[in-house]
Amino acid sequence: MTYRNLSSCLIDLERNGHLIRIDTEVDARLELAAIQRRAFRAKAPAMLFTRVKGCRFPMVANLYGTRDRIRFIFRDTLRAVEGIFRLKIDPFDLFRHPQRYLGVPRSLWGMMPRTVRRGPVLECRTTVRELPQLVSWPMDGGGYVTLPQVYTESPDRPGFMHSNMGMYRVQLTGDHYEPDREVGLHYQIHRGIGYHHAEALRRGEPLRVNIFVGGPPAMTVAAVMPLPEGIAEVLFAGALGGFRIPMIRRAGGLPILAEADFCISGTIAPHQKPEGPFGDHLGYYSLAHDFPVLRVDAVHHRRDAVWPFTTVGRPPQEDTVFGEFIHELTAALVPQVFAGVHEVHAVDAAGVHPLLLAVGSERYVPYAGERQPQELITCGMALLGNTQTSLSKYVIIGAREDDHDLSAHDIPAFFTHMLERTDFSRDLHFITRTTIDTLDYTGISLNQGSKVVWAAAGSRRRDLADTLPETLTLPDGFGSPRLFHKGIVVLRGPRHTARRDEHDPAMERLAQSLDDVRGLSGVPLFVVVDDADFTAADWDNFLWVTFTRSDPATDLYGVGASTHCKHWGCRGPLIVDARLKSFHAPALETDPEVERRVDALAAPGGPLHGYL
Incomplete structure (x- = not known):
């Protein structure tokens, strides 16, 4: 109908x-x-x-x-629209499977x-x-x-x-x-x-x-x-x-x-x-x-x-379903639009534009003794140069050749894959002083901030730890470390007081302190937050806090960090400052009195009982 x-x-x-x-x-x-x-x-x-x-x-x-x-x-038209997208990918499929496209002429008309x-x-x-x-x-x-x-x-x-x-x-x-x-x-x-x-x-x-x-x-x-x-x-x-x-x-x-x-x-x-x-x-x-x-x-x-x-707010919300529906219609078109890219996932839990996960190909130098990101970097830059993916802030891309089962939609496995293979002295590629999403307040001004392409390819470089290192010590002001996931440590930091568009000396002090700690090879990623328990509670919290509260150029630090010919990297763990900043917009909170009124509507005998 x-x-x-x-x-x-x-x-x-x-x-x-x-x-x-x-x-x-x-x-x-x-x-x-x-x-x-x-x-x-x-x-x-x-x-x-x-x-x-x-x-x-x-x-x-x-x-x-x-x-x-x-x-x-859209039950009566969806198949025809899917057929239009399929024909864009493979026009000759019409001759192989004409029954799939019976509704396409009407849709085109x-x-x-x-x-x-x-x-x-x-x-x-x-x-x-x-x-x-x-x-x-x-x-x-x-x-x-x-x-x-x-x-x-x-x-x-x-x-x-x-x-x-x-x-x-x-x-x-x-x-x-x-x-x-x-x-x-x-x-x-x-x-x-x-x-x-x-x-x-x-x-x-x-x-x-x-x-x-x-x-x-x-x-x-x-x-x-x-x-x-x-x-x-x-x-x-x-x-x-x-x-x-x-x-x-x-x-x-x-x-x-x-x-x-x-x-x-x-x-x-x-x-x-x-x-x-x-x-x-x-x-x-x-x-x-x-x-x-x-x-x-x-x-x-x-x-x-x-x-x-509708209303919008911290994902997931109703607009999440729009995103899922759009992905369902267009996922097969990704390789057509972005050569070498097989899959993309604009992560809804992170607010869509802040985080884009992708799976691409690494075929530029197939004969090399040690594979490293090359084509993946081209793919990442293409994603930042076309369509709505250009608004992405963090583009994290892995190579299908390293794992043919790698999926950008299996987020825990994807992060494990990347952390096992990344060389943080080489694999981060920043774009600074560029346009960012208008709604993102982590940058240096409205519409302006930075982006990063994090690309990893090749064999595994490390085994990820599944327990906190016994040797881990933290400087004053930092505490409550949690091993959120294999290789990822979440910890509480002091309240942010630095000004916009400048590094925080407290974070640099943390990086210097961790440089003296042995046994950190299995935990290549540290995330500093305001509330470690909340952030480490689940993946939705982790993704939301980490990627909506950080700007790559300003808020990424590293153990043994250095800049060589304008390329930044670190030989030890990467550190993300994901605290709420002094200049960030406030997070959304509900009105308690309104929530009590809705509770009453949803209570037994109320008009919304059984639905909410």
């Missing part, structure tokens, strides 16, 4: 047990977000809230909360949007303040749209073929915005809307923007799809939806999604205003920074409009 709008999807989900209605009044400020996060963790059905405090529009949560539900929503003169979205008008004002975390700066489809077209080449649609966060209300006249538009670096904005600025024209909320589920998924530059998201939506997406084309304006539930139309103003704070998907707040402002011309909605929403 294909869903041409959100309401048909909700009706079908409810009919098939994938959605429940909640008629109890709930609050869009913090309460709904707390419910949604619990619903996701419990793998609960989607939830339609029919009575939202102070708002006349119903809201729906957890719509994409499980992979099974996403596959159910559905890719081009259909221009119409009217649609349900234009039935009614409202104002920004009357829209649902979702506040997900206590320090959020206002109400936000969390599942937006932000649509723009190239000013130089207007039309669907050169359009962009992304899920860029939208702040509806806040102290800095004129009520009903302005909304904040936060888009990060390496986003397609930025190219359109640059064209508009060069031409001296305002950039027109339409923000759709709701509508065909295929449009929501397309908005988060990391498509190559030059492939319009609205085309992919047509293939995934199984029909030509109807778009209303009006003279002098951008196309409007005919079946959207809501549409905010406007132009980007020539000035910026502070946007934020916002509790983001790394598990910390994005603080207030100047971002573009959208001058609102109109807010339209259909008569039966429903406002879909």
Whole structure:
């Protein structure tokens, strides 16, 4: 079944047990977000809230909360979309297995949007303040749209073929915005809307923007799809939806999604205003920074409009399922996009962009007596130079030739493989003073920090210890060492007090102290944290703390470290400073009173009992 709008999807989900209605009044400020996060963790059905405090529009949560539900929503088109990707890899498979591709022609036909003169979205008008004002975390700066489809077209080449649609966060209300006249538009670096904005600025024209909320589920998924530059998201939506997406084309304006539930139309103003704070998907707040402002011309909605929403925070959250679904569709394309790379894993537990694990080939000098990373370094640099993998901070890549069973998705085994083979005097390759993810506060400024490619190839160099070395001693201020995993020591460090963009003398003191300790060859990685017990509790905690709280150039130290011809390395263990820094954004914490209210809703006799 294909869903041409959100309401048909909700009706079908409810009919098939994938959605429940909640008629109890709930609050869009913090309460709904707390419910949604619990619903996701419990793998609960989607939830339609029919009575939202102070708002006349119903809201729906957890719509994409499980992979099974996403596959159910796209059950009639998914095989055809998978066939399109498979044909890109091997066009001749069509002749070998024609039965696999029966739905492909229809999907290809559905890719081009259909221009119409009217649609349900234009039935009614409202104002920004009357829209649902979702506040997900206590320090959020206002109400936000969390599942937006932000649509723009190239000013130089207007039309669907050169359009962009992304899920860029939208702040509806806040102290800095004129009520009903302005909304904040936060888009990060390496986003397609930025190219359109640059064209508009060069031409001296305002950039027109339409923000759709709701509508065909295929449009929501397309908005988060990391498509190559030059492939319009609205085309992919047509293939995934199984029909030509109807778009209303009006003279002098951008196309409007005919079946959207809501549409905010406007132009980007020539000035910026502070946007934020916002509790983001790394598990910390994005603080207030100047971002573009959208001058609102109109807010339209259909008569039966429903406002879909999600919340983000420390992974896993609902956006984790989006990532898994995208990986499922595109994993086979990786070798096509990155020559020599067999598998990539943007690690969700580490916030996606901070950590990318990869398996590549090492074939440059097959006759060498001692194999070392060469092709792997090329692969790592390619990953940092293309598509969304270019936002990665740590790229850790191993060679398939060393272990044909090596998988970037088996994280414990992958780290064991790397630590057994790495020569830290040779195998770390830094890029400093470069662009990093806008949401990452570990760098030297907003959008600026460092990256590292850690590549290892060849035979095993060491046996990893499975107990703490008896000889381990630590300087004052450091303690509570834990052997988290074979070869990995987690320990508590003193509170960070250094300034941004400088090394910490306390960490250098630790490295010097460890240089005097014998028997550390089996523990090549030390991670210094604020809470050793929390970090060492499980892999999710370890990955989140280690890679969201460190900048490679600033926060990597080493025993016996040296720099030779601008190449940094160390002959002893590598040390990662993964403490919260004095300049980091605060981590997300829930409101205890709100959590108690949700507890009551989930208690026996409550409307959410049995679901949360």
